[in-house]
Amino acid sequence: MRYLAEFFRYRDLLFWLTIKEIRVRYKSPLLGVLWAFLVPLCLSATLWIIFTRIIPVPMGKQPFFLFVILGIFPWNFFAQSVSTGTTSVLEAGALIKKTAFPKALIPLSVVAANFFNFLIALVVVIGFVAISSLAVSRWVWLLPVACLLGFVLTAGVVFFTAGLQVRYRDIKYLVEIGLLVGFYLTPIFYPLGLIAKAPPLLQSLYLLNPLVSLVELFRATLLGSTSGGILGSVWSVLGTATALSAAVFVVGLLVFRRRESGFADWVLG
């Protein structure tokens, strides 16, 4: 808890580190916002063309492409944060060797910068949902909670991988494999209901992937229903997502903290 209080004390630094991350990605601020809009816009438009004009997938009353983009944007946020965040501490060598501040701010700023992009993507998604003239979901008030959980979960994973990467330089390859596998183990292009026929043990293992409940939560908030009754009601989806995200965050942070004091000995530069 005291460690989290430290974050708060250094909130200005977190802010500027995040700004730095965003600025570095997009050279000019105006173009930056434009790109942040353009990328999800193009992706959504492509998926829209594919899943309505080329291969129309029948799926109840929700357009399938909305279903897909609600899975793919949270996933992209997660995957990009993890892959850039893993090496962030190692690469911030000069900073870590010369200055004393909570090192967790470095991966946290990477997550925050990606989160900024995700929020813009979310605006695009909301736009598409609005165009689709679906009734406003009664769970829409959970959207900020879903975003927060996504942030907490991603931060937890990044703490874990970034903390280990400093000492073990092959972690990033494991992370690449993990992300590749994770993509298929998350219901992005298929509805969760399809796992109903799997053996119960495999089913519960599958559900331990925190991204499953997170993606489901996002779909519930904007589309109003969960895909398949595996996780039960929206409340139980929320409960699962919260529990798993919190657990991942705590474990990740603890691992990071344990390793933090040794960072300056191991980082590059």
Add this chain to the structure above:
Amino acid sequence: MGDIRLRGLSKVFAVSHEKPTLLRELMPRLMRSARLESRWALRDVDLDVAPGTSLGIVGPNGAGKTTLLSLIAGVLKPTSGTVHVDGRVATVLALGSGFHPELTGRQNVFLNGAILGMSTREIRRKLDAIVAFSELEASIDAPLRTYSSGMQLRLGFAIAAHSDFDILLLDEFLTVGDVAFQEKCLRYLEAARAQGKTLVMVSQVSALIEQLCDRAVLLVEGRLAVDASPHEVTDLYLQRSLDRHAQRDDASVRELDMMRQQLSRRVMSERFCGESVRRRAGTREGTGAIEISGVEFLDSADQPQSVFQTGDRCTVRARFIVRRAIPQARFGVAIFREADFAYVYGTNTMADGLTIPELAVGMGEVRLTIEPLWLLDGAYRVSAAWWDAASVVASDDPYAEASPYDYHIGAYAFQVIGPPGAAGVCYLPHQFDAADAGEAPSATLCVVINTGDPLMIGQDRAGSSRPARCVRIIREDGLECFSVLARGPVRIMQLNLLPARYWVCVDDRRPQELLVRPGRLEHGCVSLGHRWSLHCPGPQEALMEARPL
């Protein structure tokens, strides 16, 4: 606030030659276990820094200076021992760290300030002051990658200077930046000192430590070797690094290189003087306000003489007539070797610290008595001149020619008959010494001494297994200063050579570099013991000044 207490502080770094990986950790046998060596960066350091102290840390590269600073800053955790730091710590960041090249200078101020623990509001309030201090108003909104390293340093220093710190850590901070900004930093640090802030700085620049610190420590191989006054510590450090493998240590190499350059410039100027005198030899210049009516060389019995023996007493007597009252004047004598107009020796009343009183109209006589005349076989030419002293004071260049009242260029001559077995320009009193001499600098490639110091030459590393036969000291520009045929090691009692870079050649062995430290005001290549006496018209009848070597 502002005190630092370190107790039994040690830091060990694991030095791995390969990248550490999880695979290697899990399967050490499969991967041939990584060779992990540990290196002690610091060992058992106890250090108390009282609030308001300005502490300098010196030591060779790899001695643990930066590690010590990092431990105080809390960047590194000690392997053992405790660090107690009371108060806010600010670090003048090493070049580039804490800055991002793609952000503008202004954004970097916020980022860097936040790293130093300042709030955004605090930085916003101080932004103008920071920019003004760094003198980067024109380029503060340009990306940092367009900044020169000096500009980055200025920004970094300005930010640290404006953070509220009790303790300021500086690591090699004045390596770049122009002189004006360095001055500004120094003034700022002096002010911070006066305010009772604690400063801890690492620097290879001795002058900086001496100027800014009231205490210094010498770190050697991770241990606190000396804790004393800055002057003592820097002296000791310089001496130590010169003595021991001077050529390997970066800092002393830099210092030596600077000295070499300075000495080279001096030799160039000497040659230039000699050339200019050769061209104008026998001519006379000046306004004639003072007129030199005659120059004579007198022997020890005060009789005019034109041939001397090495080691004799030789008095240069110049009679002069003052035509109008002169408030400030100086008299100078220069000796050149006739064969090549090598500048052998030159001195003047001002360089010797002698102030000539106002000269009234009348006649006078000035005597320069050189004893012993340590010149070798050959013919020598002498210049004598009265100069306007005021015009010299204004110039920094010791070789700048002032406006002469009367300048007789290479107009007088004498001869020296030298002892057999010695050649060159000057005679260096010496003896052949078979006994081993403790000060033999045989282990180093470069010897640095002062004019007048003793020197031992020609001793083999493993004792004197092979006696030296010919010992020569040659100046950087090829001027042979002193050669002697020897039966063994030569002990030079007084190396009377003036500041320059010399090579000491023993037979056909590899020449050894010899640097004679700068700081002598005399010109030429040899320092000659001398004294002045002056009879001049005016209120003071006579004035005498002795100047022993």
